[in-house]
Amino acid sequence: MALVQIYLGALVAGLDAGLSYNTWPLMDGALVPGDLFVQQPFWLNIFENPKMVQFIHRLGAYVLMAMVLMHMIASLRAAPETTHARRSVLLFALVCLQALIGIVTLVLQVPIGWGVLHQGGALVVLAFAIAHWRGFVGEYPRPE
Ligand code: HEM
Incomplete structure (x- = not known):
């Protein structure tokens, strides 16, 4: 999901969609803005309509945050006071900061500075999520 979100961010940056609708949480005065499907065929909007692209990047961030929050709650319940549970809290904090x-x-x-910080933050989130996932697999086999 972090990787998908980074891809959506690339669409935002590529279309300069971050220079339009510079308000949060509302976009164009609404939580769900109008004119999301102005281009034809409709699927083109997902890639080329700056309004839609920015909106999907926002939604992606909310979905990512919700998933990481659920993972954190599950980890804290299933394995409290373990390194894995503590890392799930840190992952949630990193995604919120991002x-x-x-x-x-x-x-x-x-x-430009904030844009670059946002790009770099995405790499930190992705790297930490992958390292955290690797923890599920357990130790590497030790040499005999
Ligand atoms: C929480 C997870 C998020 C991740 C992992 C993420 C990731 C990224 C990445 C990697 C880019 C740059 C892509 C590139 O330059 O190729 C980007 C661009 C951008 N993101 Fe996010 N993003 C997140 C959340 C958000 C949120 C919540 C907002 C605002 C509501 C936002 C606003 C933007 C904007 C405006 C740009 C374009 C910056 C530019 O034009 O250089 N992002 N995002």
Whole structure:
């Protein structure tokens, strides 16, 4: 999901969609803005309509946060006071921080420093999520 979200971010950056609708949580005065399907055929909007692309990147962030939150709650319940549970809390904190940086980037109309920080933050989130997932598999086999 982090990887999908990064791809959606690339669409936002590529279309300069971060320079339009610089408000949060509302976009164009609404939680779900109008004119999301102005282009034909309708599926083109997902890739080429800046409004739709920005909106999907926002939704993706909410979905990612919700998934990481559920994972954190499940980990804290199933294996409290373990390294894995503590890391799930850190992962949730990182995703929240990344979303906050994204919002600031948007509201300030993409100053280069914030844009780069948001890109770098995405790599930290992805790297940490992968390392955290590897923890499920257990130790590497030890040499005999
Ligand atoms: C929480 C998970 C998020 C991740 C992992 C993420 C990831 C990314 C990445 C990797 C890019 C840059 C892509 C590129 O330059 O090729 C990007 C761009 C952007 N994101 Fe996010 N993002 C997240 C949340 C958000 C949120 C919540 C907002 C605002 C509501 C936001 C606003 C933006 C904007 C405005 C850009 C374009 C910046 C530019 O034009 O350089 N992001 N995102």
